[in-house]
Amino acid sequence: MVFLDLIEKKRDGGELSAAEIDEMIGLYVGDDIADYQMSSFLMAVMWRGLTNAETATLTWSMAESGARFDFSSLMEPKVDKHSTGGVGDKVSLLLAPLAAACGCIVPMISGRGLGHTGGTLDKLESIPGFRVDLGHDEFRKQLEAIGVAMGSQTKELVPADRKLYELRSLTATIPETGLITASILSKKIAEGTESLVLDVKTGSGAFMQRLDDARQLADRLHQIAILSGLQCSILITEMDQPLGCTVGNSLEVREAIAVLSGDAERSTDLKELTLELTTEMLVLSGLSESHPHGLRLAQQALDSGKALERLGELIEAQGGNPRIIDNIGLLPQSPHTTVVTAPYEGWVACIDARLIGAATVALGAGRTQRSDSLDPAAGIELHAKCGQWVSRDEPWATLYHGPGADLGRATMKLKAALSISPDKPAAIHLVKERRP
Ligand code: URA
Numbered sequence: 001m002v003f004l005d006l007i008e009k010k011r012d013g014g015e016l017s018a019a020e021i022d023e024m025i026g027l028y029v030g031d032d033i034a035d036y037q038m039s040s041f042l043m044a045v046m047w048r049g050l051t052n053a054e055t056a057t058l059t060w061s062m063a064e065s066g067a068r069f070d071f072s073s074l075m076e077p078k079v080d081k082h083s084t085g086g087v088g089d090k091v092s093l094l095l096a097p098l099a100a101a102c103g104c105i106v107p108m109i110s111g112r113g114l115g116h117t118g119g120t121l122d123k124l125e126s127i128p129g130f131r132v133d134l135g136h137d138e139f140r141k142q143l144e145a146i147g148v149a150m151g152s153q154t155k156e157l158v159p160a161d162r163k164l165y166e167l168r169s170l171t172a173t174i175p176e177t178g179l180i181t182a183s184i185l186s187k188k189i190a191e192g193t194e195s196l197v198l199d200v201k202t203g204s205g206a207f208m209q210r211l212d213d214a215r216q217l218a219d220r221l222h223q224i225a226i227l228s229g230l231q232c233s234i235l236i237t238e239m240d241q242p243l244g245c246t247v248g249n250s251l252e253v254r255e256a257i258a259v260l261s262g263d264a265e266r267s268t269d270l271k272e273l274t275l276e277l278t279t280e281m282l283v284l285s286g287l288s289e290s291h292p293h294g295l296r297l298a299q300q301a302l303d304s305g306k307a308l309e310r311l312g313e314l315i316e317a318q319g320g321n322p323r324i325i326d327n328i329g330l331l332p333q334s335p336h337t338t339v340v341t342a343p344y345e346g347w348v349a350c351i352d353a354r355l356i357g358a359a360t361v362a363l364g365a366g367r368t369q370r371s372d373s374l375d376p377a378a379g380i381e382l383h384a385k386c387g388q389w390v391s392r393d394e395p396w397a398t399l400y401h402g403p404g405a406d407l408g409r410a411t412m413k414l415k416a417a418l419s420i421s422p423d424k425p426a427a428i429h430l431v432k433e434r435r436p
Contacts, residue, residue, distance in 0.1 A: 003033050007044060011048070021061055022061045029159050029163065038164070038167060042171060046172075050177070051178075055182055055220060059228065060186075060189070062161050062183070063185070063187075063190045065160035066156050066157050066158055066190065071105065071139075071140060074105055074140075074143060077105065077194060078104075078107060078192060079281045080106055080193040080197070081095055081099075081197040082196065082199070083200075084217065085117035086118075086239040087247055088118070090118075090123060090253075090270065091199070091243070091273055092110060093311070094307065095277055097260070098302060098307035099282070099298075100148035100310050101309070101310045102297050104287060106149075107192055108149065108151070109157065109187040111153075113361075115174050115357075116354055117357055118249070118357070118360070118365070120150065122366075123252050125249070125376070126331065126377070127253060127315055128321045131319040131320075133152055134149060145313075145317065146313045150318070160186065161187055164179075165183055168183075178220070181217070182224075184221065189228050194230070195233075195281070195285050196231070197280045198235070199234075199235055200214050200234055201238075203353060204352045205242065206239040211432065215433070218234045222435060231284055233434070234435040235276070235433070237273060238430050240352075241356075241385060242353050245267055246382070247379050247380045248360050248380060248400060256311075257325055259274070260302065261305075261325075273430050273431075275298050276431060333377055334400035334402055339399075340395070340397045341393045341395050342392060342420060343392070344420060345392045345420070346420035347390075348386050348388050349421035349425045350417075350419040351382065351418055352416070352418075355413045359399075362407075363378040363400070365379050375401075379400050380399055380400070380414065383398070384396040386428060397418075
């Protein structure tokens with residue numbers, strides 16, 4: 001194959017055949033297509049899109065690009081959740097141990113930060129010692145022992161997504177329905193889950209900012225998931241402001257532990273969405289007969305401390321220091337903080353999640369180039385959220401930063417993110433729709 005021909009075909013609006021897509025993925029994983037050519041192809045896809053047939057083939061080629069986990073001998077239902085990406089979206093850190101504490105087997109393959117959004121793997125790796133590159137046997141043993149394992153794409157597991165995911169993040173080629181669908185579902189097929197709850201985000205901090213685009217993505221995801229033999233349920237949820245009160249890797253781990261410890265006073269949206277998505281997993285997998293029953297189960301596992309205990313077991317099983325659960329001071333800490341205050345009084349009408357995500361990247365919590373190393377402690381804590389009153393000069397955010405931060409850029413983005421209004425804004429509904 002001459003890959004240049006495929007770039008031209010997509011650029012000119014053509015549809016690739018299954019054989020062409022299969023060969024392209026094989027060559028790319030084998031390092032026989034250079035990143036500069038793949039970047040050009042991805043940009044052509046951004047403009048021309050992928051058809052349903054192309055998306056299905058790409059998903060399956062990517063899933064088959066490495067090994068596939070098989071946990072069919074485990075009797076309990078295997079169920080996972082994946083989000084299409086948001087800012088402050090740390091739900092997986094709480095939900096995976098919570099669902100396991102409710103009886104699910106959760107084989108979760110996650111991603112790293114993508115564009116302005118955070119990634120579960122980067123958050124987990126901010127825990128000293130935590131490993132995400134688990135092999136099949138380790139994964140299985142851990143699922144048998146504690147019902148949950150959280151890993152990454154590797155050279156063996158979905159290597160195609162491992163390479164494409166990073167390239168898309170660095171070349172502004174993320175928000176295309178087919179590419180997102182193939183990236184998410186290839187991981188889910190390869191990890192061996194039976195059922196999947198998808199959290200499709202919409203709003204300023206999401207890749208699909210408009211509700212109609214989120215619906216299209218949700219419908220494509222559902223269609224290809226069903227064709228791939230996965231049971232699937234989808235919620236479209238709000239991502240106009242960051243979820244919870246922190247954005248940045250170790251800060252988000254800290255918040256997740258706080259919520260699982262019963263300290264959710266300031267993180268009500270995070271707790272509500274975690275319970276909602278866990279309930280969906282329990283119902284979809286048949287562990288619960290109804291939504292109210294599932295919600296009760298999830299709430300009990302949270303309130304009893306079982307989910308927190310399971311998080312400690314998960315951290316220990318993957319080489320991390322479980323003592324962070326009782327002593328968050330053991331997580332990486334920033335040497336510097338800068339407080340940003342409200343310029344005048346009023347109701348917080350909007351905290352633009354995309355700008356907060358970009359500010360966090362400028363602080364060093366995300367990547368804009370391959371060579372960037374992450375500062376695990378960098379990030380932002382919000383002291384006010386939409387619908388709260390702030391007085392003039394009241395602190396509304398704190399930046400946590402180290403020597404590599406671009407503080408000027410981060411502060412500029414942060415300040416631009418805040419809108420204050422004399423009128424109280426309407427209440428936010430986290431779950432906008434269920435699809436299909
Ligand atoms: N999450 C993924 O795993 N891939 C995407 O493309 C977007 C969100």
